[in-house]
Amino acid sequence: MTLTVREQIVQAALAALNGPSKPEQVPACERVSYTAASSGNVPRMMLYPVRETVERVNRGPMVKRELTVRIDCRAAALAAEHADALANDMVAWATQALAGSRLGGLAHDVAEVAVDWSFEPAEYLLVEVSLEFAITYQTQVSDQTQR
């Protein structure tokens, strides 16, 4: 089965995040994972799609799509550390790797649209920084595999 353009975009985004320019201290970005994170397996990054809007272009044969993907960056800190600072390298890299990219021509644009922080104090101080990127692209009206 031919991949949808969306799936190609997700794969291209992961390839960009895990490319040779990735800083050594940044972990490999996983595709959506159902395996729990804990202080023993962070820092950790994972990418997954969260929504997509679709708009017909001038009643023609094409639709414009805006796919929002989220990248969760998770880290755990000791009491004396600043948990959000530990996610800094992952957050910076995600933006560097994706923002403004066209993902090899699959997308019209990739724009960073939001960053959210969540903190949870426990044995370690846990932090999750979630970045959202809006990826605009187009497909044929009745075929998501064709651009």
Next chain:
Amino acid sequence: MNLEQDIAVMMLDLGSTIAAGGKQTRGMVDSADEALMQSGTPSPFIGRSIVVTFRTGSLAVKEGDAVSIDGKPHVVREKYQLDDGLLTRILCAKA
């Protein structure tokens, strides 16, 4: 035996050594894993809570103080009084 004495005996029998500011006491340590972050994400972020309960007055600690639990360094994050103030409960993080 009154309640305070009961608590002291219970801590001696079951407790761990809790030390801070050059003093030490016995306290009950409750440590458990729980899913702490899950809003909107496909997988939880599991953290371990460390809760120590000891007889009020047996150790003077406040939020931010260093405390050792069986010799391991921690920091007091939160402090609560329980049971009419007879017991103190602290939530700790690893230092």
